[in-house]
Amino acid sequence: MRSRIVMCMLVGAALLVSALLGPPAASARTLPDRADVPAEFGTDWHDPVTAAPPVARPEGRSCRVMLAEAQFRDFTPYRGSYAPPRGCGDRWSKVVLRLDGKVQGRQYDRLGYLHVGGVEILRASTPEPSPDGIEWSVEKDVTRYSDIFRGRQDVEMLIGNVVDDMYTGVLDVKVTLTFYAGRQAAVPDRVLTLADTGTGTTLTTPRNSERIVAEVYATGSGGGCEEFWYLTVAEPAPYSCRADRGPYREVQIKVDGRLAGIAAPFPNVWTGGWSNPFLWYVIPGPRAFDVKPIEYDLTPFAGLLNDGRPHRVEVSVVGLPEGQSGWSAPVNVLVWQDPHRARVTGGLTAHRVADLVNSSTYTPGSEHRVDTRAGHRLTVAGYVDTSHGRVTTTVSRTLGSTSAHRWTDGETTDALDATWTDDESVTVDGGGAVLTTRTDRTYTMNGATTIGADDRLRTVLTLGDRASAARTLDGRRTTWSRLDDTYTGDATYALNVPRDQRHAVGTTSERYRLYGSHGCYDRALTTVQGVLTEDADRC
Numbered sequence: 001m002r003s004r005i006v007m008c009m010l011v012g013a014a015l016l017v018s019a020l021l022g023p024p025a026a027s028a029r030t031l032p033d034r035a036d037v038p039a040e041f042g043t044d045w046h047d048p049v050t051a052a053p054p055v056a057r058p059e060g061r062s063c064r065v066m067l068a069e070a071q072f073r074d075f076t077p078y079r080g081s082y083a084p085p086r087g088c089g090d091r092w093s094k095v096v097l098r099l100d101g102k103v104q105g106r107q108y109d110r111l112g113y114l115h116v117g118g119v120e121i122l123r124a125s126t127p128e129p130s131p132d133g134i135e136w137s138v139e140k141d142v143t144r145y146s147d148i149f150r151g152r153q154d155v156e157m158l159i160g161n162v163v164d165d166m167y168t169g170v171l172d173v174k175v176t177l178t179f180y181a182g183r184q185a186a187v188p189d190r191v192l193t194l195a196d197t198g199t200g201t202t203l204t205t206p207r208n209s210e211r212i213v214a215e216v217y218a219t220g221s222g223g224g225c226e227e228f229w230y231l232t233v234a235e236p237a238p239y240s241c242r243a244d245r246g247p248y249r250e251v252q253i254k255v256d257g258r259l260a261g262i263a264a265p266f267p268n269v270w271t272g273g274w275s276n277p278f279l280w281y282v283i284p285g286p287r288a289f290d291v292k293p294i295e296y297d298l299t300p301f302a303g304l305l306n307d308g309r310p311h312r313v314e315v316s317v318v319g320l321p322e323g324q325s326g327w328s329a330p331v332n333v334l335v336w337q338d339p340h341r342a343r344v345t346g347g348l349t350a351h352r353v354a355d356l357v358n359s360s361t362y363t364p365g366s367e368h369r370v371d372t373r374a375g376h377r378l379t380v381a382g383y384v385d386t387s388h389g390r391v392t393t394t395v396s397r398t399l400g401s402t403s404a405h406r407w408t409d410g411e412t413t414d415a416l417d418a419t420w421t422d423d424e425s426v427t428v429d430g431g432g433a434v435l436t437t438r439t440d441r442t443y444t445m446n447g448a449t450t451i452g453a454d455d456r457l458r459t460v461l462t463l464g465d466r467a468s469a470a471r472t473l474d475g476r477r478t479t480w481s482r483l484d485d486t487y488t489g490d491a492t493y494a495l496n497v498p499r500d501q502r503h504a505v506g507t508t509s510e511r512y513r514l515y516g517s518h519g520c521y522d523r524a525l526t527t528v529q530g531v532l533t534e535d536a537d538r539c
């Protein structure tokens with residue numbers, strides 16, 4: 001008989017792929033003729049839009065709850081309370097978060113979070129507004145956090161902002177949760193946060209935990225060089241952003257001081273990134289409005305964690321200069337429990353850590369250049385003895401990074417061509433079945449910013465977020481998917497002049513393709529001078 005944990009992972013995989021692919025594609029939208037596109041940016045442009053699929057919503061009864069409604073002018077958090085919905089039970093087929101925002105005037109991009117019961121359920125940045133004002137929205141499937149939604153909770157939200165004589169944009173947002181009644185989705189039994197002891201952070205899991213997954217919302221931010229960590233250089237290269245070992249970053253999680261997981265951070269570009277807001281006024285970079293957490297399968301450590309005592313769990317960023325801030329990495333822990341046993345025992349059976357490779361080579365000249373190659377590999381394995389037999393989990397993860405950074409004196413030309421890979425395999429062997437999940441992620445960034453003799457700044461940039469995933473049961477593939485989210489932009493404007501004299505022009509596009517065993521989604525967007533000129537479904 002197949003183990004409960006294998007079946008839960010299979011059901012969860014099918015639901016995940018189906019949700020990602022979303023509803024069937026619609027026909028192409030009616031858009032302005034190219035003749036109606038202005039010669040340059042004006043004081044207003046199309047509201048922000050992304051090519052990513054909407055969250056698929058089930059049919060049937062639903063209930064909506066207002067979670068937060070606030071105007072952010074400074075760094076004062078919104079604090080409120082949450083109560084479960086009435087009329088939809090306490091087990092749901094899906095829970096969908098929706099953020100609606102608006103802002104007008106002048107404002108930087110800002111980064112924010114939303115906590116319910118101390119659990120981070122959303123991390124997102126904001127668009128930069130037009131003088132006339134914009135509105136935007138974000139949807140996210142938050143069904144996995146159902147455990148915290150079943151009781152009353154405190155709510156905290158913050159999008160840190162500055163409003164003064166120059167930066168006038170007030171961020172006006174509201175967030176709702178919509179609950180869909182029906183057959184309960186395969187979700188974690190518990191959602192936990194780490195306890196801060198003053199000397200570190202600890203985790204105490206239920207003693208019958210049989211699967212444990214940590215998620216980390218890791219972002220380099222704060223306006224300093226760590227927001228652009230992929231451009232940092234080591235001595236002796238003459239560049240404005242420095243780091244002791246160069247641009248390699250790796251997000252690690254440790255259990256009781258032992259390395260338990262490694263991951264490549266996603267190279268987020270916020271809506272003021274690469275010194276050119278005209279790249280992002282309509283189409284943001286991938287993940288900018290909905291930061292995806294890094295997931296670490298900690299199930300091999302379940303036998304150690306299930307002793308009822310607190311265990312030290314800490315997240316760190318390799319490559320961050322000592323004593324320097326700039327990274328945020330809040331942690332949630334998702335736990336699946338054995339319903340037929342009060343105590344699940346087990347042990348760690350393998351722990352292999354390869355040497356971290358990180359080489360950065362500086363080549364001086366009229367065009368300075370730094371070439372970086374880095375990588376790391378980790379394999380951990382452990383077992384738990386459950387009510388349905390022994391289950392062994394093996395997690396292997398391999399990271400790789402290559403980049404070529406070129407710039408001139410004064411950084412009037414600044415260019416990067418970089419690729420990050422994060423390949424992961426999780427094998428669960430138990431109950432007479434072997435389930436293997438393999439996910440290969442690739443992130444790319446290729447672009448250049450140039451300041452010409454006429455003091456006009458031009459940025460040409462391509463960003464890629466790609467992944468392939470496959471699951472096999474006893475050697476037979478059961479589900480598979482391919483994701484390719486590609487953004488391209490080319491924008492130019494005049495420096496050191498008032499906003500209305502910038503004579504800015506820009507063309508941006510995004511194509512989001514997701515296909516696999518559960519169908520096809522393919523949407524393409526194009527904008528010119530802030531006017532949406534293409535919105536096509538290609539499946």
